[in-house]
Amino acid sequence: MTSEPKKRPLAPLEVTNAVPRGLRVSAALAWRFVVVIAALYVLIWLGGYFSTVLIPLAIALLLAALMAPGVEKLVEWRVPRALSAAIVLIAGLAAIGGLLTFVISEFTTGLPQLQTQVGQSLDTIENWLQQGPLHLRDEQIKDFISNIIDTIKNNQAAITSGALTTAASIGELLAGFVLTLFILIFFLYDGGNIWKFVVRGVPEHVRERADVAGRRSFSSLVSYIRATVAVAVVDAVGIGIGLAIVGVPLVVPLSALVFLGAFIPIIGAVIAGTVAILVALVANGFVAALVVLAIVIGVMQLESHILQPWLLGRAVRLHPLAVVLAITAGLVAAGIPGALLAVPLLAVLNAGIKSLLSDRDRDTEADDIDVLADKGSRPGATE
Structure with a gap:
């Protein structure tokens, strides 16, 4: 009686080889992709959870990038660092406060004129509805307006709740402003020591490279802010001059809106220009709106084909598609603050990653950085 030979169990390598190679590669890529997506989800969730702190921190960093060169210039003139930071900070706040005061004053002054022109435009629209191709009766128009009023009354609770939410948001905005100001003071006065403390958390064998990458990232951020x-x-200025020539009311507030909107590349300027066109349509009529549309398109073409490539392109070297995708992702993730901070974040990451991957001598890279040349303020430098 012969016994059947026992089958030898397959070795792990043989089991692996038994799985088709395409399936093995797909599985390896799949679980790594899942891990990366999970990590990104956790980071985004943490960012949203701590947004009350992170958004003021990011805005303070942007303002520091704008004001730090001024502080360094005063320090070069042998002004004490604390006094230099105070002078630049007070001057910046005075400029912003003065601009906002002027804009609000101009808006308040031009509002009665806009109200009159809006009333005239509404009368024109009503006449067109009655005598135009629709031939609506006066009763139909009044019924439509009455329905709008009834809808507002029926949703009064929701409107009140929204007003309370807005009041709470204003409170959060004021708290965020105070926190931003507090962080900005320390960034301007003690940014070098803060960066030095952060770099200590990096392993020693790559600390110098991380230090250079961080300084190059901040240099890119400064260039981005200046170009923006x-x-x-x-x-x-371009759109404001065009609005003044056409005779559109509220030229200064609309120009200020265009200025602020430009800090969200591509999308912000388009939205601000659309608001200007709508105001021209309501206040000055269809022909004036077309003229304003032509002016906005002309300025946007100047920005897209000359200013953006020459200034922003040289400053951060980002492809327009990357800019649009970053703004969209930031808008989806964090609303207006996300859209505002998406491109600066992308510029910082782009400069930092390029510096980390560069094979050039690190000392040479460090010598090329002239944004924070002062020893006391350069990130990672000692006092």
Whole structure:
């Protein structure tokens, strides 16, 4: 009686080889992709959870990038760092406060004129509805207006709740402003030591490289802020002059809106220009709106084909598609603050990653950085 030979169990390598190679590669890619997506989800969730802190921190960093060169210039003139930071901070706040005061004053002054022109435009629309191709009766128009009023009354609770939510948001906005101001003071006064403390958390064998990457990222952020301010000024002045020539009311507030909108590249200027066109349509009529549309398109073409490539392109070297995708992702993830901070974040990451992957000598890279040349303020430098 012969016994059948026992089958030898397959070795792990043989089991692996028994699985088709395409399936093995797909499985390896799949679980790594799942891990990356999970990590990104956790980071986004944490960012949303701590948004009350992160958004003021990010805005303070942007303002620091705008004001730090001024502080460094005063320090070069042998002004004490604390006094330099105070002078630049007070001057910046005074400029912003003065601009907002001027805009609000101009808006308040031009509002009665706009109300009159809106009333005239509404009368024109009503006449067109009655005598135009629709031939609506006066009773139909009144019934439509009455339905709108009834809808507002029926949703009064929701409107009140929304007003309370807005009041709470204003409170959060004020708290965020105070926190941003507090962080900005320390960034301007002690940014070098803060960066030095952060770099200590990096392993020693890559600490110098991380230090250079961080400084190059901040340099890119400074260049981005300067270029964005220049683009915003050109957009605001160009559209503002066009609105003044056409005779559109509220020229200064609309120009200020264009200036602020330019800080969200591509999308912000389009939205601000659309608001200007709508105001021209309501206040000055269809022909004036077309003229304003032509002016906005002309300024946008100037920005897209000359200013953006020349200033922003040289400053951050980002592809327009990457800019649009970053703004969209930021808008979906965090609303208006996300859209505002998406491109600066992308610029910082782009510069930092390029520096980390660069094979050039690190000392040479460090010598090329002239944004924070002062030893006391350069991130990672010692006092």
